[in-house]
Amino acid sequence: MIPLIRELARSKMVLASMLILLSFIFMALFADFIAPYSPIESDLSISNKPPSWEHPFGTDELGRDILSRVIHGAKLTLTISFAATAIGALVGIVVGVLSGFYGRAVDTITQRFTDVLLALPGFLLAVMFVAIMGNNIATVITSVALSLVPSYVRMSRGLTLQVKELEYVLAARQLGVNSIKIMTRHIIPNISPTLIAQITLNLGTAILFASGLGFLGIGVPPPEPEWGTMLGTGRTYMFYAPHLIIFPGLAVFLVVFSFNKIGDRIGEIIASK
Amino acid sequence: MNRVLILIPTLLGLVTFLFILIRLIPGDPARVLAGLMASEEDVELIREQLGLNKPLYVQYFTYMANLFTFNLGVSARTDSPVLYEVMARLPNTLALALSSTALAVALGVPLGVFAASRKSSRLDTLVSTFSIVGISLPTYWLGLIMITIFAVELHLLPAGGYGTPAHFILPTVTIALFLTAFIVKITKASVIDSMEKEYVVTARSKGLTERVILYKHVLRNALIPVITIIGLQFGSLLGGAVITETIYAWPGLGRLIIDAINNRDYPMVQGSIFIFALLYALVNLITDLIYTIVDPRVRLG
Numbered sequence: 001m002i003p004l005i006r007e008l009a010r011s012k013m014v015l016a017s018m019l020i021l022l023s024f025i026f027m028a029l030f031a032d033f034i035a036p037y038s039p040i041e042s043d044l045s046i047s048n049k050p051p052s053w054e055h056p057f058g059t060d061e062l063g064r065d066i067l068s069r070v071i072h073g074a075k076l077t078l079t080i081s082f083a084a085t086a087i088g089a090l091v092g093i094v095v096g097v098l099s100g101f102y103g104r105a106v107d108t109i110t111q112r113f114t115d116v117l118l119a120l121p122g123f124l125l126a127v128m129f130v131a132i133m134g135n136n137i138a139t140v141i142t143s144v145a146l147s148l149v150p151s152y153v154r155m156s157r158g159l160t161l162q163v164k165e166l167e168y169v170l171a172a173r174q175l176g177v178n179s180i181k182i183m184t185r186h187i188i189p190n191i192s193p194t195l196i197a198q199i200t201l202n203l204g205t206a207i208l209f210a211s212g213l214g215f216l217g218i219g220v221p222p223p224e225p226e227w228g229t230m231l232g233t234g235r236t237y238m239f240y241a242p243h244l245i246i247f248p249g250l251a252v253f254l255v256v257f258s259f260n261k262i263g264d265r266i267g268e269i270i271a272s273k
Numbered sequence: 274m275n276r277v278l279i280l281i282p283t284l285l286g287l288v289t290f291l292f293i294l295i296r297l298i299p300g301d302p303a304r305v306l307a308g309l310m311a312s313e314e315d316v317e318l319i320r321e322q323l324g325l326n327k328p329l330y331v332q333y334f335t336y337m338a339n340l341f342t343f344n345l346g347v348s349a350r351t352d353s354p355v356l357y358e359v360m361a362r363l364p365n366t367l368a369l370a371l372s373s374t375a376l377a378v379a380l381g382v383p384l385g386v387f388a389a390s391r392k393s394s395r396l397d398t399l400v401s402t403f404s405i406v407g408i409s410l411p412t413y414w415l416g417l418i419m420i421t422i423f424a425v426e427l428h429l430l431p432a433g434g435y436g437t438p439a440h441f442i443l444p445t446v447t448i449a450l451f452l453t454a455f456i457v458k459i460t461k462a463s464v465i466d467s468m469e470k471e472y473v474v475t476a477r478s479k480g481l482t483e484r485v486i487l488y489k490h491v492l493r494n495a496l497i498p499v500i501t502i503i504g505l506q507f508g509s510l511l512g513g514a515v516i517t518e519t520i521y522a523w524p525g526l527g528r529l530i531i532d533a534i535n536n537r538d539y540p541m542v543q544g545s546i547f548i549f550a551l552l553y554a555l556v557n558l559i560t561d562l563i564y565t566i567v568d569p570r571v572r573l574g
Contacts, residue, residue, distance in 0.1 A: 013402070115279070116286035119550045121512025124530075128546055131534040132294040208411055212516055215413040216531055231413060242421050249414030257409035264405060 007269055014265045017258035024255055028074040037065035039072035039225045048241040058243035060234065062223075066243065069225035070251050076226045077255065080137065081206040084144035088206075089199050091145070092152020097183055097191075099153065100160030107157075114150045122147035126209050127218065135218045144209045148202055155198060159191035166190075193270045200263030204256040211252050227252050280554050287550050288340060288543075292333055295539050319349075336543075345544035350536050355544030359526065363548070365435060366525035369517070370510050372445045377452035378503060382496070384453070385460025390487055392465060400457060407454020412513060416447045416520035433522035444521045448513065452506055459502045460495070467495040497567055504560025508553045 009015045027034060037055075042062035049059045057066035099110040117125060129143035163169060169186050213219030214228025215235075222229055227248040234244030303320040320326045324335060339346065345355035388400040423443060424432035431440050467473070468491055476486045514527030522528070526545060533541035 112282065112286065115283040116290060119283050119287040119554065120546065121509045121553060123509070124512040124515060124546070124549065127515055127530070127534070128291070128542075129294070131542065132291075133297070204409065211411060212413060215411075215516065216519060218531075218534065228411075228413070231411075231417065235417060238417060238421060239425055245414070245417050245421075249411060249417070252411045252414060253409055256411070257405065260405050260409050 008265055013261055017261040020254050020258045024074045027071045028078045031072045031075050035068035035071040037068040039069045040223050048237055051243055057247045060244055061237050066247055070247050073225040073227045077207055080141055080210045081203050084141045084206045085202045087145035088148030089152050092149040093156045096153040096156030097160045097187055100157040101183055114153045117150040123209055130213055130218050135221055137220055140210055140219055144206050160187055163187050163190045197263055197267040197270055200259055200266055204259035207256050284550055291543055346540040348541045349538045355541050359545050359548045362526045362529050366514050369444055372441055373448035374507055376445055376449040377456055381453040381456025382460050385457040386464055389461045389464035404454040404457040407450050412447055413516050413520055419443050435524050444517050444523055448517055460499050463498050464495040467491045501564055508556045
C-alpha cells in the first residue's frame with residue numbers, strides 16, 4: 001500500500017489529485033467547524049446574492065450560503081460514493097468469484113441475472129430504481145451500487161477463470177484445501193490489484209451517477225446540500241444568478257477528476273508490472 | 274443466432290424485475306393518478322381501466338402477453354398508446370446520439386493516434402489530460418455552462434428546443450466531449466499496444482518507415498477494439514440522453530422517461546424502458562456483427 005502511494009505521488013498531477021481528495025475528505029469530516037453558516041437555514045432577504053466577502057460563493061434562492069452548502073455537500077457526496085462503490089464492488093466480486101470458481105449451474109444462473117442488469121445502460125438502471133423505490137440517501141446508494149454490480153461480476157468472474165488454472169491453485173485443490181480458503185487466500189488476493197484500479201475509477205463514476213440523479217430531481221432530496229440536487233434547483237435561476245450552478249458543479253468535477261486521475265495511474269502501474 | 278435467442282429471456286427478466294418493482298411502490302397508483310380531488314368512483318374507474326383490481330398474476334400475464342404483440346398499454350396521463358409516444362420521440366434521441374458519435378469519432382480517433390505516435394511528448398500529455406478532464410466533467414454542468422456562455426451571454430445559439438440544425442450544436446458538443454475523451458483514451462492505448470506486436474517488428478526490419486507502419490499496418494488492427502468500444506458507448510449514450518435531453522428540453526426518449534417518472538405514469542415508464550432496453554440490445558448486437566466483419570478471426574458462437 002505505502003509503496004503504491006509513494007509511486008503515485010511521483011507524478012505532479014496525481015499528487016495534486018490526492019491533495020484535492022484529502023481536502024474534500026477533511027471538509028466532509030469537519031464540515032460543522034469549517035462551514036461559516038448553516039447549510040439548511042434560509043434567509044429570504046439575501047436570496048440569490050452574487051459572491052461577496054460575507055458569502056464567497058454567493059447565496060442561493062433561499063438565501064443559504066453556497067460555500068457552506070458545498071462544504072456540507074462533501075460529506076453527502078463522499079458517503080454516497082464510498083458506500084455505493086463498496087456495496088457494488090463487494091456484491092459483484094463475491095458473486096463473480098463464486099460464479100467463476102464453481103462454474104456450471106451457479107455460473108449460468110448468476111450470468112443470466114447479470115444479463116438482466118446489463119439490459120439497460122447503468123445510469124438508466126439507477127434512474128429506474130430510484131424512480132420506483134422513491135428517492136432518499138439509502139435508495140440513491142442502493143441504485144448506484146446496483147448499477148455498478150454487473151461490471152464487477154463480469155470482471156472478477158473473468159479474472160477468477162484465469163487464476164483458477166494457475167498451478168498453485170490447482171495444487172491446493174488437488175490437496176483438498178477447502179474451497180472458501182482457496183477463494184479468500186489465493187484467488188481474491190491475486191485478482192485484487194486489477195480490481196483496485198476499477199474501484200478507484202468507480203468512486204468517480206458513483207459521484208457522477210448520484211449527482212446526475214440529483215440534477216434530475218430524483219436524487220437526494222432538498223434541502224440536503226447534495227451537489228447534483230443543488231445544480232438541479234439552481235438551474236431555474238442560472239440566467240441571472242450563474243453562481244448557483246458554478247460552484248457545486250466545480251466541486252463534482254474536482255472530486256471526479258481526482259478519482260479518475262488516480263485510478264488511471266494505478267491502472268498504468270499495475271499494467272507495467 | 275444464439276445472441277439473439279438469449280435476448281428474449283434477458284428482456285423478459287428485465288420486464289419482470291420492473292413489474293415487481295412497480296408493484297412494490299407504497300400507496301395506491303390509482304389514487305395517485307386520479308389526483309387529490311378525485312372522488313371514490315373516479316379512483317375505482319381508473320383501477321378498472323388499468324386492471325389494478327385483478328390479482329397480481331393476472332396483471333403480470335396480461336402484461337407479458339401484450340408485450341409480445343407490442344401492445345405496451347396506454348399512457349395513464351394522456352390516454353394515447355405508449356408505443357405511439359415512444360416511437361414519436363425515438364428518432365430525436367437517435368439523431369442526437371448519431372451526431373455526437375460522429376463528431377466524437379472524427380475528433381477522438383485522430384487525436385488518439387496522434388498521441389500514441391508521439392508518446393510521452395508534451396502534446397501527448399496535453400491530449401491525455403484533456404481526455405481525463407473530458408471523462409470527469411459532469412455533462413449536466415458542462416451543458417448549463419455552455420448554455421450560459423453561448424445562449425445567454427453571446428446570443429449565438431438557442432438554449433434549448435428542437436427544430437433547426439442550430440439546435441443540434443450545443444447538445445451534440447456536450448455529449449461528444451465525454452465520448453471524444455473516451456475514444457482518445459482507448460485509441461491511444463490500442464495503438465500503443467499494436468505497435469509492440471511482432472508484425473510491427475517484422476515491418477521495421479524490412480525497412481519500412483514508421484509512417485507506413487503506422488498507417489498501413491498498425492491502424493487496421495488497432496481500430497478493431499475501438500469499434501467495439503464505440504458501439505458499447507453508443508448504448509450508454511442512450512442512457513445519458515436522460516440528462517442531456519433534460520438540459521436542452523430535447524423532445525426525445527430520455528425526456529419522455531423523466532416526465533413519465535415525474536407524472537407517475539407507470540405504463541409509460543414501463544413501456545419506454547422496455548423499448549429502451551430493446552434498442553440497447555440491438556445496438557450491442559450490431560456492434561458484435563460489425564466486429565466480426567472487420568475482424569474475421571472472431572466468429573460468433
